[in-house]
Amino acid sequence: MHQARLSSSTTHPKMTLGTLVIMVTLLVYFVLKNKRVLLSQQQRGRRGRLPPGPATLPIIGNMHQLILNKPAVFRWIHGLLKEMNTDIMCLRLGATHVIVVACPQIACEVLRKKDEVFASRPTTFASGLFSFGYKGSIFSPHGEQWKKMRRVLTVEILASSMERKLYHLRKEEYDHLVRYINKTYCSDMACPGNIVNVRHVTQHFVGNMIRRLVFGKRYFSDLPASSTSGPGHDEVAHVATLFTALNHLYSFCVSDYFPALIGLDMDGQEKVSKDAMQTLNRLHDPIIEERIHERSSTLEKCGEKKEARDFLDVLVHLKDAEGQPLLSLQEIRAQTAEMMFAAVDNPSNAVEWALAEMMNVPEIMQKATEELDTVVGKDRLVEESDIPRLNYLKSCIREAFRIHPYHALNVPHVAMADTTVAGYTIPKDSHILLSRLGLGRNPKIWTEPLEFQPERHLNTANVLLTDPGLRFISFSSGRRGCPGMSLGTSMTMMLFARMLQGFTWTKLPGVKSISLQERNAGLALAKPLVLQATPRLAAHLYIYDPA
Incomplete structure (x- = not known):
């Protein structure tokens, strides 16, 4: 049994009392310049x-407490929920009411x-930067x-026809995964x-996958075409940058609530966000610009319709009612980046946590392996068509999503009008945060909430990775929900199933149990999971077959 640290408050190591005084003084100065907004918010609250x-x-408001609890703000928030014994809480950060919800019934109401x-959605420095000025679909305010x-x-990119x-x-990419792990004498950092x-392995699998789906290729530059070659410098930089961006989106930056402080x-x-954006632009822009140049080729001018090779082709070749390109360069750049952000964190994190829990x-x-052997056998590799019958494996992933979400809080929603939730007043422009941590580990909902028990989900003929009652959040729902649930399910389950079917996983010599400690500033494992892998299938199944 492991105890996840929900309520420990940690002061930012670089934060001194003098720095705090300076920051609070600046906050007071800039807010006084805009006190009419604050008074309006307070009047609505009354x-x-x-x-x-x-x-x-x-x-x-509570900004001084938020600053003192950086970078683990979410631990402070969940500590307050526990201390106050409530499933809905209101913080005030400057003029903004921030409402945190940790109850399924209230989450469903929202x-x-x-x-x-x-x-x-709220407008913040990072979300505006990563969406190229709110040109995409995930971070843009309603409009x-x-x-x-x-x-x-939803209609063009993630349609079932495009998925097929x-x-x-x-x-x-599924085949590449098992060949890569099976390469016994590889020299890179994944598997000596x-x-x-x-x-x-998991992060670069999802990185490879989303680059293939968006750009049609795994690598940004020409690398050896070996079926077991690992990521190059650009690919490593790309995945690291995607995670950096995800870790800085909606991360309670002071200027999110006091925009006058931007700069x-x-x-x-x-600076971190700008550096990340510079890396993404360096890697993405040449590919996007090349496709736009292709669009104006002689063949297309002659009216020959081009079959879409990947998501980028779809974005580039969409036309409006007048036959002109539907999307601008900035819209294509934004949607490309957002698809990358949406794909990488949840599958890789859930599979790493599930394996860590299962090793203990x-x-x-x-x-899990018995189910694979029964449903699929050992004479072929598991395929997407097998997923509906792999209920125990899906239960393991559901349990990983429940206990170990990558983000403690869901992407924020913004109230577009005064309303009420659970009998409480929610003023217009309030930020609503559904707590993935508070929902999935809520002791009022789950018995032994910190225990990894996949069997608790085996109560239906077809186990899904989502929960309609919002007792935990994997893929969000509603108007701002994730439209890529089918693709996300396939990526997550195939990563998990191929790793379990293809290999016997054991702890390193001398390791008695896997540490399940979380990072202080996040919910990922504090240290990357390192295991030994031994092939458990016939040798020919790990060999590249172009047919």
């Missing part, structure tokens, strides 16, 4: 009863009953631009001998 919350200071009211790009994503059309790309850095970079996050409970690992 019309009804706000959710419970900690005491606030004039003007800055995302189902009143979804239309909460269909917007015509969001509706346009959401239609493109690009199956061959996904299959190549039969020792496998599971985090490296002072008080958290140091602006061999019975669970045995049940």
